[in-house]
Amino acid sequence: MDISGIKDITIINSNFACAGFTSGNEGIWSRNEASDPPTKDYVSLAEKLGIPLTKVIRPYQAGGDKVEIVGSEHGGSGVIKDNELKKVDGLVTAEKGLVLSVIAADCVPLYLIDKKAGVTGILHCGWKSGAGTLVYNAVRKMQELGASPADIKVIIGPHICEECYEVGEEVRNEYANSFTCNELENIFSRRNKRLYLDLSEAIRIKFTAEGIISRNISDARECTFHNKSLYSYRRGDRGKQNLAYIIMKTEK
């Protein structure tokens, strides 16, 4: 099968897990009706990964703070069948061989790994979640599965960068509720009287506050707005998204 049109960024490829960020051929990962067949992009991805769609999970995202623990009983949810993962922006699991996925086009995908505990997760973080409790909830859910903040590694995936992400004053006001003045100085910058948000910096601060060690937080340093081979809402893509996914490998 020809999958040459897919723009793929490898985020992780280790013995423990593999994770990626892909635009797909069409950038379509969500179905109009729950009864619709899986999108062509999901079919191509599953073939490429060599994993059946019954192992792939996608929540119905809402730009909120909810994180759910998932297992094989959720397999195929949002991909080949309807599911209960509504208004959910984060998934964590202790099960190997499941593909946890979220869609994003400028928002931040976050890949979470605790190798020692055997726990992985994926989050979709928009500006509201960045000021909210998404990170807090994700760490709690990972802890429920046996993870420890000191062992959790975070990879900040491709998203709109601080040079491109102009926001309004209302965004800064929202962040002022959950960050100190010093932190706000690092999260926001002004150029030519315009205000810009560094969402990855806000996310780093949130994870550090939950006990994640700074050197365990890395950044793919790829901007969806700058890189025209990726879909960007701000650049005008509508109804087309990139997919972020993570899989804990099964023992060979």
Ligand SMILES: [Zn+2]
């Ligand atoms: Zn950029």
